[in-house]
Amino acid sequence: MAEEYRLEMIGVSKSFPGVKALDKINLKVRPGTVHALMGENGAGKSTLMKCLFGIYKMDEGNVLIDGKDVSIANPDEALGKGLAMVHQELQPVPARSIAENMYLGRYPLIKIGPLKIVDHKTMNQEAEKWLKDVKMSFNPRAKLGTLSIGQMQSVEIAKAVSQNARLVILDEPTSSLTDNEVEALFRIIRELKSRGVSMIYISHKMAEIRQIADDITIMRDGTYVGSWKVKDISDDEIVKQMVGRELSNVYPPKEDYRTDETVLKVSHVSSIHARSFRDCSFELKKGEILGFGGLVGAQRTELMEAIFGMRHIASGEIEILGKKVTIKRPQDAINDSVGMITEDRRGTGIIGCLSIADNTAIASYRNYTKAGTINSKKVGQVVKDSIAKLSIKTPNDRTLIQSLSGGNQQKVIIARWLANNPDILIMDEPTRGIDVGAKYEIYQIMIDLVKQGKSIIMISSEMPELIGMSNRIIVMCNGHITGELEDDEATQEKIMAFATKFDLNDKVTENFTQEVKS
Amino acid sequence: MTSKKVDAKDLPMQTNKVNVKDFLINNGIIVVLIMLAIFTAIKQPSFGSFDNLKNIALNVAPRFIIACGVSGCLITRGTDLSAGRMVGLSACIAGTLLQKPGYSGKFFPNLPDFGIWWVFAVLLICIAVCAIFGLINGMVVSFLQVPAFIGTLGMQLIVYGVCLVYTNATPIGGYRPAYTEVAKGRLFGVIPYLFLIALAIGLVIWFVYNKTPHGKYMYAIGGNEQAAEVSGVNTKKTKIIIYVTAAALYALGGFLVGAKSGGSSVNMGMGWELEAIAACTIGGVSVNGGIGKVSGVLIGVLVFEILKTCLQYLGVDTNYQYIAQGIVIVVAIALDIRKYIAKK
Known part of the structure; x- marks a missing residue:
């Protein structure tokens, strides 16, 4: 009997300090099918894929490829076992040619004595062949940057195929594609399917799943919900399975x-x-x-x-x-x-090498400046008040913000805006990224603010x-x-x-x- | 996620006990150079003489003013490679406008003999000219977003070219006593003006860095430019002010250096920007931005000047001195970078 599944992940669990990210997840992909993997943000889809590729080490569980038990330590080994991933955020080198991107890190070489030089001719020919294989007729010498995102994705898929991948993971492949590009992508997917390549398709788009996927596995909060044949499950059933969780009472009583x-x-x-x-x-x-x-x-x-x-x-x-x-x-x-607490705390929030006091005051100096000089006393008082109000745990306000926990850093950013008072x-x-206790405190602050007539x-x-x-x-x-x-x-x-x-x-x-x- | 944990663990270690390794990484260059100075003083007792120390102090004064200018650029993650050439341009402009009435090789033979206030007027002219170049630097860096290294490298060549065109590459000398007096004179016959001017500039810069919104914004931009912008900091304006101020300080530095040496040429100030950057780094101004104190800049300039004097006193060939200075610069910056690598 031919092996029933191309890939089986059985009972995969993974914990991070304080969080169980994956709890006994099962995923079984049949050969030559598209398997949709669905779940809310944070359901653990990416973590599962990272475990598969050896980026994270799974705590327990088995991975079987074509029925054989395998262990994968890093993405390179995964590739050797026929697994390839097309990332949500592509990481190409736009200024180099299509062929060079496809063969990055594995250029065909010619040896001339002790010298090794890149065999451009072979590389371009091979690249062209693989591109044709997925029905794309790009010039492999063209700069990758001249292609659209959708076309770059196709190149990534061609690259995966050229590496003999038998299971390709597509992580939200259509999130930045136009309708025509989606059509083109689906053509490639169908072509690969007909040749027996399996695909895991991560997406939120119900209509696409209907169109392209055969099976579906749903995850929720790091747990395995179930697997179905796509034709056996309705759209609202999918939604229900994705979100079906109890609301836990971790919020302050709501008032209007x-x-x-x-x-x-x-x-x-x-x-x-x-x-x-x-x-x-x-x-x-x-x-x-x-x-x-x-x-x-x-x-x-x-x-x-x-x-x-x-x-x-x-x-x-x-x-x-x-x-x-x-x-x-x-x-x-x-x-x-108007004030804004941005999503990317490290990138656009904290100023790491400065103290809590400086981080708190940065948006408000102009309110406390007379004749070009900062009123240090007033600023110090405002900072002290804000830190006290938010119960930021710190030895003193001269402490560098980068030494605080994520929750306390976030409170400093909130303190920055309390001081500015928008x-x-x-x-x-x-x-x-904040623990439950700090979350509750932040919710309380939000309610205090609206009580004061802020929005x-x-x-x-x-x-x-x-x-x-x-x-x-x-x-x-x-x-x-x-x-x-x-x-x-x-x-x-x-x-x-x-x-x-x-x-x-x-x-x-x-x-x-x-x-x-x- | 993991990096946060490590930071938290590192912190008590740094505060609770003095770690010898950390101390050496943080102050290694200074320790080595103090040892070098002691060694030199033992070998050549005249190194410790009052005259020599006074000489070092007088050499430090203009360099400190220039390094103060560069420090602002470094703190905002920039740099200013045009500093040295601006020093030269300022010295040349001042020189051509402040020659003795009777001097035979006068640059402007028909320049009337203005009174004593003309010296101050010329200083303002020097500052104004350099400030224009500083303004261009600032705009190139903030509006065109050219990396400061490249933008000011271009400016270095431009200013040198302007100086060549202006002076026609002829050396300038024969200064009015009122001009040289700025560098040689002393208050009450004791404290050199040069020293007082540097002190005043140091105090003003300290005030600006610590007590004004501009200073706070400067550190914030160096720490995290995006976060500063989200907090309402006008990052472009702040950076332009920094480059203009820096240029004004180079102009003052050049004016003083010209007065001190009693003559100038287009080669004056060559390479001083590197010396200033090195001094700042030795003094704890981080090339990663956001960190730096005026007191540190002073220490850095002092240490660098002492290094040069030590090498002279030890009879090291001038040619080898450049090699030694180069090594010190690279080691200083390598140690600076280590501080941040260690934190990860």
Whole structure:
């Protein structure tokens, strides 16, 4: 009997300090099929794939390829066993040719005495052959950078095939592709399928799964939910399986401090980039916590960063407190009484080599400066008050911020904005990477702020957090605002339905959304 | 995730006990050079003489002013390779405008004999000219986003060319006593003006770095430019001010160096930017940005000047002195980088 499965992962578990990231996951991929792997953000899909490729060492579990037990220590070994991955974020060298990218690190060589030189002729011929094999007719000598993202992805797939991969993992391959490119990608996938290559297809897009996948495995919070044949499971069943978890009570009691006053009005705002946010309109009321939900890549961060002046807007209007404003850089937004806690704490939040005090005061110096001189006493007092208010655990405020834990660093960033005291505070994933205790404290601070008449926009990819904290939830998908839910009507299923509402003209998703709504 | 853990573990170690290895990594160059100075003083007792120490102090004064300028660029993760040539240009401009009335080789033979205030006016002219070049540096770095290394390298050549065109490569001498008096004079016949000027500049720069928003913004930009911008810091404006201030300080430095040596040529100030960068690094200004103190800059300049004097006193061939200085620069920066590698 021919082996039943190309790849079997059985009972895979992986723990990180304090978190069980994977708990006895099973994944079985049949030869010549496309196997969809689905789950929310943070369900553990990427971790599972990293375990497969030996980037993480799994704590327990077995991996079988073609029925044989294997152990894989690093991505190189995985490749040797016929596994290849096309990454979500491609990592090509755009300034070099297509062929050079395909053969990076394994150039065919000619030996001339002690010298080894790259055999460009063979390399280009081979590359052309493999590209033709997946029905692509690029000149292998062309610079990779001249291709579109979709075409680069095809090159990556050709590269995988050229390495004799029998199992290719596609991690959200269509997240930055146009419809035509998706079609082209699917053609390649079908071609590979017909030749017996198996694929694991990670995606959130229901319609695509229907179109291309044979089997589906669903994960939730690091646990294995189940596997089905795609034709045996309905779309809303998939959504239910993905989010079906209990809401645990880790949020402060919710109160509604909303007033009728609109503090922020965003009208038809679009990005300068075609594939980013489009035509987004919403209002924020005084005293409101407005949640923004959606999947990774829904462009929520991009929209908020644009409102804060970190990105450019091509069209649309922003009104703050009834006044039309032009925000070209963060400084302008701050002058209009907007503050922002960014998603990337290390990249755009903390200033590592400076003290807690300096990190707290950096956004407020101009408020405490007279005749060009900082009033150190006042600044010191404001810093002290903020640190006390947020119960930041630190020996003193001269401590460098980089020596604090993630939760305390985040509190310092919040302290920075408490010191600046804006009317509107945008918080992008405010509790990411923070332990439960600190999370609760941050929620409490948010509620204190709205009680004082401030308004908060909170982006969160954790649905329980969205539901637990927001007075109102706006859901985005693929750059559009696809839905809005009042506090009392918000459920994980409804948010997920809006978050996966990809193509507004697509019948499948439209019907499915209505079904869930009713 | 893991790096955070290690940081937290490292911290108590650094604060609780003085780690000899850490201390040597942090201050190694200074320790070695102090030992070199002691060795020199034993071998050549005249090294420790008042005259020699005074000489070192007078040499340090203009170099400290120049290093103060460079330090701002370094703290914001930039650099300024045009510093030395601006020093030269300033010295040449000052020289051509401040020659003795009766001097035969006057650059501007018809320049009238202005009063004593003309010396100050010329200083302002030097500062204004250099500030224009500094402004261009700042705009190239912040608006065009050219790496400071490249942008100021270009400026180095441009300023040198301007200086050549202006002086026609002729050496300038025969200065008015009022000009040389700036460098040679003493307050109450005791404290050299040069020393007082450097002290005043040091205090002003210390104030700017520690007590003004501009200074705070400068450190923030060096620490994390994106985060500074998100916090409302006008990073472009701040950087431009830094490069303009730096150029003004080079101009002052050049003006003083010209007065001190009583003559100037286009080669004046050549390589001084590297000396200044090295001095800053020895004094703890991090090439990774965000860290640096005025007191450190002073120590760095002192140490570097002592190194040069030691080598002279020990009778090391001038040619070999360059090799020694080069090694010190590389070692200083390698040690600086070590501080950050060790933290990971």
